[in-house]
Amino acid sequence: MGKAMNRSRPKRSKRAKSKIKPIAKSFNCTSCGAVLSITAVGKTLSVACKSCHAIIDVNDPNYKILEKSHKASASHAPYIPIGAKGVFSGKVFECIGYMERGDGPYEWREYLLFSPYIGYRWLFEMDGHWTLLKKLHGQPDSLGNNTATYKSNEFKLFNKGTAKVLYVEGEFYWRVKSGDKSYVKDFIKPPYILSTEVIKNEVNWTFGKYIDAQTINKVFKIDKDLLYQHGVGANQPSDLAEKFNKQVKIALFALAYIFVIFLVRSKTAANEVIYEGAFQHRKTSYGSSSNFKRNEDNVTGIRKTVLTDSFYIPKKAGNLKISTKSSVYNSWIYIDALLVNKETGKGIPLATEVSYYRGSDWSEGGTSKAKHVYNVPAGNYYLNIRSRMPFHRRGYKDYTIVLRRDTLITSNLWVVGLLIIIVPFLSLFRKKSFEVRRWSNSDYSPYNYEED
Amino acid sequence: MIKLNCPSCGGEINFRSKTSVFAVCGFCLSNIVRHDVDLSLLGKQSELQEDMSPITIGSLGKFNNVPFFVCGRIIVRWEDGYWNEWYITFKNGTDGWLVEAQGDFAILTAAPSSIQIPASKDVVVGNRINLGSESFVATDIKTMTCVGSEGELPFNGIEGRESVSIDLEKSDGQFATIEYNADDGMSCYLGRYISLNKLKMIGLREFEGWGRP
Structure with missing residues (x-):
């Protein structure tokens, strides 16, 4: 700033140096006599008396009554009291006006906030959801059928209707009247909302952002329970x-x-084969089944179980996979193998059932089956195998068993x-x-x- | 700056802007008309009613990086209220207006003379109006009456001065007004809505309980 400018500052600018008491303007309600006080002096046009609900023209020398009294009951208590001050983005705002509006079954509440340095802001509350709004200069960049574009953001039409003023309290920068109607449209892009309001030929746009209910209480130092939040707010993020x-x-x-x-x-x-064997299930005419090791010379002894040769499972063998295979057809074979540790005699059950059924246009199961076991201790093992097939089946059935370690599962x-x-x-x-x-x-x- | 004395009370009167032709004496509220260095009286102002405006004569700011100084104000009334027009002089010698209405602030400077100003009868609210290369929408037409002034002004800001004012807006916040006055003819101003914060205003009024400006 130029020095010359500062030096020659007119004397009247002195008043800027000392704080000025709020130049609140007070007068008596021309309807009931109650004291009415105006905060936004020079800007406020009308004030709604809290006591008698009359609306007074502030600029009329005789404080003309604009509306005698609109229907009101005690239930109209603004959540943010008129006169409450709160700080938004570093500036003090005072809640100077309160308005209840509705459209059919929907009702909402609007609070007019004022700061001499910023101007006006609105707080909108519906179903316990709050939005802080400011006036837009001009209109959005473009308007579609159900969309509005503002600063390259597309907003979606959420609601349109006619808003009617149901109740007012406090001061306003226009001549407010109960029953005033305006045509409103809301477009959303949560947490933002873009609203337009048409009164006669005047079109106003406002732009708002969702605000936490807790923030309202904090900002205005309100010590009340939060309003019950019903559903999801239109622009709730x-x-x-x-x-x-x-x-x-x-x-x-x-x-x-x-x-x-x-x-x-x-x-x-590794996928290493540690044991591999082929067997035969044989069903005798006596009704009991037995197993044979194939290619074994000595098949004379009919045994119910087969014991395999021993094999070694190393340390850190990884998983152990038992794969059984048998060409069953519309039948099943149950192979009950027990992995027995030669030293300790402890057995690990490895039972599998191979079953395969097939019709003209369907099939179920398959001719092989695999199973995994884990954490098998190192040592020498053998398999103790029994097999079973359906009772009515007679004859032989071959099957194979393969044991692999460290397989891909x-x-x-x-x-x-x-x-x-x-x-x-x-x-x-x-x-x-x-x-x-x-x-x-x-x-x-x-x-x-x-x-x- | 020209320093002169009030012909009525002898108090010092500063004409900061060369284009100022009118001033209200800060001591006796006389209306003073300036013809070069000759001053004549044009009645008296009534005491201005204090309002909640944060701006005051002597407030400083910057617009487009050019410092300006608030040196006068005219308060106008229209059917739905009042607004303030603060006369500002820029450090580069030009002048303009800081308009304060309904809590909004805008800076306006005289449109270049090349711009064609439409006649008031041709302007309809809602219609597009071209001013130079820019297309505006007429948002408001109102009759305004001066109800008081202070400091220095580029025209006779006496009580009762009546003009027709048209507001024009663009979606990006650009703002223009056209004023039709019987004595001063028509004038067009271009500018934009802007916050006091962006104007880096200093020397604003402080109100008790309202925090720092």
Whole structure:
């Protein structure tokens, strides 16, 4: 700033240096005599008396009564009291006016806030959801059928209707009247809302942002229970979309990660055969079954169980996979193998059932079956095998058993993959249900929500 | 700046802007008309009613990086209330207005003379009006009456001065007004809505209980 300018400041600017007491203007209500006080002196046009509900023209030298008294009951208590001061973005605002408006079954409350340095702001409350609004100069960049574009953001039409003033209290910068009607339209892009209001030929646009109910109490130092929040507010933000996007990212990353691990495993898995044998199930005419080791010379003894040669399972063998194979057809074979530790005698059950059925256009099961066991201690083992087939079957059935260690288990991959995508799926569902609830109050729901 | 003395009370009167032709004596509220260095009296103002305006004569600010100084004000009334028009002089010698209405602030400067001003009868609210290369929408037509003034002004800001004022807006916050006055003819101002914060105002009034400006 130029020095010359400062030096030659007129004397009247002195008043800027000392704080000026609020130049509140007070007068008596011309209807009931109660003291009325004006905060926004020079700007306020009308004031609604709290005692008798008359509306007075502030600028009329005789304080003309604009409206004698509008119907009002004691139940009209502004949540934010008239005269309450609160700080928004560093500036003190005073709640100077309160208005209840409605459109059919919908009712909402509006609070006029004033700051000499900023001007006016509105607080809008419906169903316990709050929005802080300011006037827009001009109008949005473009208006579509059900959209409005403002600063390159598309807002979706949420509601339109006729708003009627039901109750007023405090001061306003226009001549307020109960019953005043205006045509309103709300467009949303949560947490933002863009509203237009048409009164006669005057079009006004406001732009607002959702505000936490707790913030209202904090800002105005209100020590009351929060208003009951009903449903989802029109422009209530939700972190569900953000959460969902994050979870999708995490899930994709996790899927990629396990896929890589799987690829590595598929290259490094030993997949070593530690035992392999072919057997025959034989059913005798006596009705009891027996097993034979094929190619065994000595098949004279009919034994119910077969004991295999011993084999060695090393330390850190990894998983153990038993694969059984038998060419059953419209039948089953149950192979009850027991993996027995030679030293300790402890057995690990490895029973599998191979079954295969087939019709003209369907089939079920297959001719092989595998099973995994884990944490098998190192040592020498043998298999103790019994097999069973349906009673009515007679004759022989060949089957093979292969034991492998450190195999690649694909089923795990599917289980983990499923677990990974469950989380984003649940979150997608929650996100959608939140939006459906939001739009349930709108006639323009993109979810085609219809109440029965 | 020209320093002169009030022909009525002898008090010092400063004409900060070369374009100021009118001033209200800060001591005796006489209306003073300036013809170069000759001053003549044009009646008296009634005492201004205090309002909640944060601006005062002597407030300083910056618009488009050019410092300005608030040196006068005219208070106008229309059928639905009052507004303030603060006369400002920029450090580069030009002048303009800081308009304060319904809690909003806007800076306006005289439109270049090349701009064609439409006749008032051709302006309809809601219609598009081209001013130079910009297309505005006429948002308001009102008759305004001066109810008081202070400091210095570029026209005779006497009580009762009546003009027709048209507000024009653009969706990006650009703002223009056209004023039709019987004595001073028509004049067009271009500018934009702006917050006091962005104007980096200093020397604003402080009100008890309202925090710092």
